[in-house]
Amino acid sequence: MNYLDSLNGNLANGFKKHAEFGNVQLITCNATHGFLPLMRHQPFAVDTQIKVGVETFKRHFGFEPKGIWLAECGYHSGLDETLKKYGVEFFFVDSHAFWYADERPYFDVYRPVMTPSGVFAFARDPESSEQVWSATLGYPGDGRYREFYRDLGFDRDYDYIKPYIDKSGVRVNVGIKYHKVTSRETPLEKKELYNRDEALSAAKEHALDFLNKKISQINSLTDVFNQPPVIVAPFDTELFGHWWFEGPEFLENFFVEASRYRQIKFATPSEVLEKFDSFQIVTPADSSWGNGGYFDTWLNGKNDWIQLHLVEIRDRMKRLAETYFEEKDPLKTRVLNQMLRELLLAESSDWPFIMTTGTNVEYAVNRIKTHVKRFLDLETQLVKDNIDGEFLARLEQEDDVFPWIEFRYYAAFQTRKEG
16 A cells, blocks of 8 residues: 555555454554553543543544553553543553452453453463563574664765765664674674575564464463463564564464464454453553563663652643633643643653663653753743743644643643533
8 A cells, every 4th residue: 555645645544444444453542652550649640641542543533442552551550440431441451460450360361351440451461472572582583584783874984874864974773784683692793694585484484483382372271261262462563674674574474374274363352352241350450561560660760750850740730721721812822732742742651661771861861851841941931921932833843742732631620620
């Protein structure tokens, strides 16, 4: 499908078409992928993340999302009530949410459960995750695959590559990579040349291996439970084609081969829920799919300072939303709406994640500080009634996410109701 001709430059059109044909089920996520468990003591923040995520989906696809992908699979007790409030019927959690639930599910992670609010939870299958995603055991580490970190932008002489990189002159990846993984122990400068045919052979081998493992797993679990299991294997899509260049070929081979076996049937979450007439009611445990299954990745000694700023500006946003709830001045309304955008952008779980992994810490720190400072600068201008229109317009252009957003989302529920 041609991106420009068939989709008019809008990928959402392509996804919507496949959803209408029943090929996929589309779900939403919370607004800026904020890690919700760390917002639980400010429920208005959780509410806004969910509300904006659902509303964004509706505006792009024209229908209500039945499911949601919670950022980092981050779940905390009571979150299902907020999801129900916005019409969400199901969500996904890590296996730890079931293993340490108030009552361990009879079918372990191999059947969705119903939460006390009536929203359904699907748990990730740890076996599938390890086979595909593990840094040591996963398929992407095979020596025949393309090496992600060896790139022409750093390999070629500076004078040669300068016209093709950033105007600042800083070397960057250009996406042209001539080498293969070779082995994990092989230094980057000694990586061997990539062979496309070898890599595609590896993708097919691994697809067949994964399929055989899934069939074996299904047979084993069917014997245990006396009925077929539901296996949930979620992955970041950037794994396929980005980190793992041959990932799309792996998926294609897997689905083509799996279609020949009656033991495997693919279904959307809604189709799975329709197949059963009873569910175990369980309160999932607080959890995430981060290292260890809890919250450490997003709250530790490397990034805990972020929370002090986020808690403070959330409280400020709430007070301002209530104070200016009846505001009619278009300029002040724009300021308040932009402040909410800056706050939501600062809440992204990517920033603390990057600090934990140490991949691009300076960038993550700069993003947090930038959005917080912009929020505070706008607040000062608003309170002093000295708004810099040019400054505001620049921020609206640079941080133009959710152009329809309404600052009153952040007001207390009672205030919104009265208003």
